[in-house]
Each structure stands twice: as C-alpha cells, then as structure tokens.
Amino acid sequence: MSAISHWLVHWNVSGLYVLSVAGVNTRMRGYVAHHATLVARYCAMTVSPLPESVVWTGDAAMTTEREGVSATTKGSACRGPRRTRRYCTQDAASSTASIWRHQAMDMEDAATLSYEAFCARYMARNRPVLLRNVTDQWFPRAAQWRDGRRINFQLLKAQYGAAEAPVASGDVAEYGAEERCTMRLGEYLELVETGAAGKRYLKDWHFVHAFGHDIYETPPFFKDDWLNWWWDHKEKSESDYRFVYLGPAGSWTPLHHDVFRSYSWSVNVCGRKEWVFYHPDDEMKLKDRFGQFVLPDVTAEDVDREKYPHFHEAKPVYVIQETGDAIFIPSGWYHQVKNLEDTISINHNWFNGYNVRELWGFFKREYAAVEHELENLKEIGLVGREFVDQCQLVMLANTGINCVEFRELLYAKANDLLSQREQPGIKSSGGQGRDRSVQKSVNDDVVEPHTGPHAR
Secondary structure, eight states: OEEEEEEEEEEOTTSOEEEEEEEEEEOEEEEEETTEEEEEEOOBOOOOOOOTTEEEOSSSEEEEEETTEEEEEESSOOOOSSOOOOBEEOOTTSOTTTOEEOOOOEEEETTTOOHHHHIIIIITTTOOEEEESOHHHHOTTGGGGEETTEEOHHHHHHHHTTOEEEEEOOOOOSTTOSOEEEEEHHHHHHHHHTTOOTTOEEEEEOHHHHHOSTTOOOOGGGOOOHHHHHHHHSTTOOOOSEEEEEEOTTOEEEEEOOGGGOEEEEEEEESOEEEEEEOGGGGGGGBOTTSOOBOSOTTOSOOOTTTSTTGGGOOEEEEEEOTTOEEEEOTTOEEEEEESSSEEEEEEEEOOTTTHHHHHHHHHHHHHHHHHHTGGGGGGTOOHHHHHHHHHHHHHHHHSSOHHHHHHHHHHHHHHHHHHHTOTTOOOTTGGGGGGGGSSOOOHHHHOTTSSTTOO
16 A cells, blocks of 8 residues: 655635645555456545535636735636636626536646646546647648638638538537538538538447548647557557547537546637636436436527426536637536537547546446347247347447457457566556556456456
8 A cells, every 4th residue: 555645736615725735545465367466556546525606607707815815807718837727706696597506627737747647636536627729739731721710611622622521500409419421621611601401410420440540640648548549459450539520610519528438628710709607516417307317508598497397407617618728528428518619529438447447437337228128039039048148239339339359459468568568668658657547447347357237
C-alpha cells in the first residue's frame, strides 16, 4: 500500500477556493487472463461538495474568487494559471428556467496541465473538464478549416467537396431518431454557407478512416484510447469511433449519454457550442414517470411535469465551448449540445483502464436484455451454447460490440501493455502516465473465460 499526495483545489462551505492535500491510496494486484496479466490499482479521492447556493447562468454576470482575488466577467471564461471555476450567486427574482443549480465545470489550460494531473483530477474521478488552448498545438492543419471566426468554406469544398458524409435532419427531438441521408460535403457546405441548411447537421463522419491521421494529433490527455486502438488493429476493420461534426447555428444534439457509456472528447475547430451536462446520479430524474426515456430537450420551456415528474430535481452543468477548447465527457454523463454559430468539431469515443468497468457493466446489461427478449427460443430447443451464440449475434447487431469481442479486446490490450512493459524504451500513447490508466481493474468476470454472459 502506498499513498500519493496531490495538491487539489476544491470548494469549502463558503464556495471559495481552498488548497488542500488529498491522498490517493493505491494498491496493486495481478491476475492472469490467458497468460496475460493486467496490473490494476484502485484510486480513491475525496470530492468536496458545492454549496447549494452556487448557480450558473449563461448570460448573468459571473464572479470568480481565486486566491483571494475577485473578478467579474460576462459570458466568457475566467482565465488563470490554475483551475478556474465560474459561478454566480442565486438571484431570487430569476426563474428556475433560466437559473440552474449545478456542480461547477472545471477549466484548465492544456498548455500547462500535465497528463498525470488530468488522470487524477478527471478520469479517476469521472469528472468533466473544459481544456483551453488545444487547437494550436495539436490541430494545426485542421485549424485551416476556419477563416477568422468563420468556416473556411472554399478550402473545405476544394479539398473534400466530393466526399460523402452523413447528415441528420435535425427536426426530431429524440436522440437517434432523426432521419439521416448521405450528402456530398460540397453540397452540404453550400446549404450552410447560404443559410439554407436549417437544422440539418453533419454528424458521425468517419473523417480519419476516410482521409488518414495526419490532419490532427490526438491531445495527450486522450491518447490512451483502447477502443480506437482495437479498431485500428482488428482484421477487416471498416470503421472507428473518430468523428467530425459540422453544423449551422441552431443545429443540436438531444440529451444522451455516449455509446457503451464510454468517455468522449470534443474539440471545437471553429465556432461555439452550448453544453448542458447531468451527473450519472441524475439519470432517473431525467426519465419519464415509467423510468424509460429521458427528456430529449432539457432547455424546453414547457417541460411536462406529469410526464417527467422529477426533472426539476436534476442539477445541470452548463458551459460554453469556444473555438480552440476541448471538452472531456466522462462515462455515463448525460449531455445536450447546441451550436451557437456555424461550427466544426472533432470528436472521439474512447475508454481505458479508468472506465473499463463502466463499459463492462453496460455490456452485461445489454446481454441480459437480449437474453430476456430471446427467452422464447429455448421453447423450440435452442439452449446451451447455441442459445448463447444467438444472443451474442443479436447483441453484436444491436450494440456494435458483444461480450465476446469485448473480452478479446481486453486480452489483446493486456498483451500490448505487457509487451510495452517488457521494453522500457517504448512509451505508450499515454506517456509517463500510462500505468495510471489501469488504476481501475476489470472485474474478474471479464477475464474469466468460462463463466458469465460472454461464455461461448
């Protein structure tokens, strides 16, 4: 047992910054999975709660108190050498529709934030953060996609105009229910440039898969990515989880959490976005009275309280993302996003050792749901291994990955980590903080090949 001490900035009961030392207790254990050992360490960190009076509005004046200095800003982020939070005190005259209580969003300068600090403060604690100053260092070519504050329509048409990309209609509030079509990028850009796009939104364009990796470099905070590593290495891979989004002002994505309950990150190459976040603990408050479907548009003024009886109890986190900013979206956090200007963003879904348990829990629940739906197949004699195989096939079609493939991914990554550990001169994508990425272990049932829902 060892203890690693970090200086942490957190809130005390008055809502001011306080510096304190928090111990990170770590323990290591090894286990063997088909001749491969995953080294795992657990991390526990204390989090101080925000006072109930702390709220945040998009247009109200915001006050920052840090190291004894007060400053007021309106609409833009407060900047500082360390983490800076924005908040304003509650205005009794304001309506609850325009003022939201929340746990404040941290902001960091990517130029000074270390990878290990990012791991300890955000991945280990499953906490969102906005990173400033990202595009200049890691997105130099993608930065050419903008002309001042506007999209560089001419360059994009010239370089990629003939490419085809998926476009969502944007006229349906329910997440994933929009009609989608494929358009030539040049045709879609013409609609955006002339103001004729409406809310049509180019989403989930597999740009890297189509054009290669040289347009940008994944920032080091997000490089320890087991999901896209797997898709890059698997045979006959025809996809990945790297996307470009491009949409006009007013285009949006309804409330959702990310695929597989993975992490995601989003970098604004051009434009501004408005984000609303909800902690995973608020999930049931966001759902209808039957506990089935989440409210698609949390900014609507006429939320049906009979249909969503606990929505008013949920506490949003609201943040404006500017050009050059990155957002880290942790596992299971619901979020809704609106483009305030014509906007281009680059987005990845990903996971690593910090949130692998979240994904395994998701896959087990998905398998259980499929198994329940196919239970009647047992009545016609489909039992044992045949039944399990059928469930895995259906899960693969519905989810994109089944439990068998997830197990194979983990075995492959375990061997990859072992090979790097045996060659000290080779650094992983996570740099010095690579070992931290496996602090949170996979449950034993992930690596046990003959039990659990993933058995074949």
